Structures are given as C-alpha cells and as structure tokens.
Amino acid sequence: MMPTPRDTTDQNSWVPAIWPDDLEHTLGQWTTLTVEKKQIHFEFRSKKPWNGVHTRKESSTDYTWILCSAYPELSETGDLLYCTGVLTEISEQKWIQGDSLRRAKQADDAKRQQVGFTVHKEHAV
Secondary structure, eight states: OOOSOSSOOOTTTTGGGBOGGGHHHHHHHHHHHHTSOOOEEEEEEESSOEEOSSSSGGGEESSEEEEEEEEEEEOTTSOEEEEEEEEEEOHHHHHHHHHHHHHHHHHHHHHHHHHHHHHHHHHHO
C-alpha cells in the first residue's frame, strides 16, 4: 500500500510516499496525532499506482487512496508511548464514487441537450 522500505528505523520514511497534493494535510494529521495527542481519521493518496479490477482504462490511477485511522497511547503522565492505527486501501470505493458522479453528470448533460433540442424544435414549428 505504501511504497516504503520495511526494514528502516527512520520514523519519517513514509513521508516521500505521500502524494504531493496530500502531503501538507497528512503531515498536519501526523502532528495532531503525535504532538496534540489526539485521534485522527482521514483520507490521503500514496504514490503507489492503483490498477483497478475493472477492464476500463480509466479505472487505473497514478496513486492509491488510503483511509487512515489512528490514536495515541499515552502514559499515566500524558506522555506519548506509541500510536496504534490502521491503513485501509479505498481506491476501489473512490473509483466507484467518481464513476457514479461521472455518470450522473453525463445524464444531466444529455437531459439538458434534449430539453434544448425540444425548445429549439418548438420554436421552429
């Protein structure tokens, strides 16, 4: 899901794997988790390409959508001990959502053209 080495001790090895448009928001969420010590739940894209199961070319993207949910584990004195979280790959859901929006727009455009044609035809008669 994240194109990062697993055998590293660098805590920031995942940063280069974030899609550039999502980097600022993702780092802000990381700060919320590790500095403000608050639970986070957000979506972001990684640089790993996604190839959908659909046969259409547009079902593939240059990035993978990920849902992140994490919370801090704190000591009795409020110090951050560690973070526990889950990453879920949601590219398929995002593609279906986008496809539904594209189809709705196409239907709206077709209806608008049909209404325009009908109005034009009535004026011609």
